[in-house]
Amino acid sequence: MDEHAVAPVAWAAWLEASALGHAARDSLWLYPLVSVAHVLAVAVLVGGILVFDLRVLGFASRIPLSAAGGLILPLARAAFVVALASGAVMLAADATHVASNPAFLVKAVAVMLAGANILLFHVIALPSLEAPIGGLARTSAACSLALWLTVAASGRAIAYF
Numbered sequence: 001m002d003e004h005a006v007a008p009v010a011w012a013a014w015l016e017a018s019a020l021g022h023a024a025r026d027s028l029w030l031y032p033l034v035s036v037a038h039v040l041a042v043a044v045l046v047g048g049i050l051v052f053d054l055r056v057l058g059f060a061s062r063i064p065l066s067a068a069g070g071l072i073l074p075l076a077r078a079a080f081v082v083a084l085a086s087g088a089v090m091l092a093a094d095a096t097h098v099a100s101n102p103a104f105l106v107k108a109v110a111v112m113l114a115g116a117n118i119l120l121f122h123v124i125a126l127p128s129l130e131a132p133i134g135g136l137a138r139t140s141a142a143c144s145l146a147l148w149l150t151v152a153a154s155g156r157a158i159a160y161f
Contacts, residue, residue: 020092031093054145121141125137126140
């Protein structure tokens, strides 16, 4: 072992050695199809969140937030599920390498913070899309934009580290 190599994290070694990891590496079509699904899901997720957060921040204020949310949020939720599932397959293919990738670590932390921010937004800052938009909701929307753009950018950067 190279003296500078990092020992694989136990969960990453387990995931990579799992049936999912083997399928992701051994199938001719699985990884490419999942990769395309992941990119499309992230595009829908981040694009939807971008539009929704901009609406919360005051853009397109003639469109009621409830109407915008009613259209965008179900799509974003579905896209999140697809992105999470496809990301797990992609991670399983090379988990021991990816787990030590700084871009992956940034992405993982940003996803967790974005998830916490979603809870803050929908439970505390704006529990109803019919409620008036206050400062906490706007701050949460601005944080959401930064976090989800970080998720997208760091996810793309994984290939370069």
